[in-house]
Amino acid sequence: MPPGYRLVEAELVTRTGVSRSAVRLAIDALAAEGLVERIPNRGARVRVVSTEEAVAITECRMPLEGLLARKAAERITDAEAHRLRAHLETMTAAVGSGDVQEYSELIQQLHALVGEAARHPIAADLVGRLQAQLVRHQFRLSLRPGRPRVSLAELTELVDAITGRDPGRAEAAATAHFRSVIAALSEPSPSGGPA
Template sequence: MTTKTMSQADVVEAIRGEIRASRLIPGQRLVEGELSELLGTSRATVRAALMDLAKEGLVERVANRGARVRVVGLDEALHMAEARLVVERLCVQRATERLSDAQIAEMRALLERLGELARSNDIQGFAAATNQIREIYLDAADQPVARGIISRLRDQMAGHTYRLTYRPGRPQATLPYWEALVSAFARRDAAAAGAAVEAHVANVRETMRSIATAPSILERGYGKFG
């Protein structure tokens, strides 16, 4: 990636970013020597960064095999989705009371874009636009503790999220959720916004179960930084 010496915090963020982007997959070994060469830092710095990531639940140590990206089983992922529902519902209800007219207008524009992306089956573009909507209402909610919990859960579920994102027809299936959520925000209807999140998470849990034994599509791009 670079020859510039990276700090421990930089290494943590670099590896976390690769896991979040699903370029490092659950179960993939994290070899200190390889990472130190790729990231331009010492093995000691990499080792300390991996320990930090283990505390976050993103990395695990395996006896006699070193570190690897932590494998989150289906049951644990379903529990995470349930916990995230509680926290995210809090955020959307707070956001409903705090969103500015400009933020709502921005979400409406993004929603229109989502429709175009769903029709063209632009999966990556659709995912990016939904993340933009989420960032807007999380900013408005102004609940940093809840936001941190959501971020950690999303990172830990990255492998499952990737499979959900790239499931055929996923943009078309989830577009009604985003329509319901943005409409609730526009009406300043906190109960409807919470109900939209609840319906979406229920769908996520059901879909996760349905693809749990499906052939993995996670091979694409894995094992490489950049």
């Protein structure tokens, strides 16, 4: 649902086929995750994340992603390294074909694979909570001309460092990628509006 979409309990009950109390609990859980906001006397809506807030969230996410990359490089198995390399090939193909929606989804999956290899559930859970708030901004960045290729080069360095079992290089690659994301988010979009 798009940012700002009003969440009407009766409509959600009809759409999902669950009870009103289950819908209420789900909205409460999403509000606790920062994905939904309650407006007094008006109900709930999908929370709008401003560009400034997206930058702040990414700044918080950056050191956690660096930690996950470091731990993944230390702990990755041969099978996980093979999966990461295969996933990178799929990402390269998506960029080559210009499929930005698929590429955006593959980026999220790559970060999940790194989180699994890191075997650090606390950091991975925190990253997942932060990432959920940034999906719209990540997709909009992928639409910028040339951005997917920049991102792919950064993520290739990350995968190379992790599969090369180089923790310092992996952490540096993750940090560099998120610094680049912050810089891109901070730039005005080509259409003249915010990212």
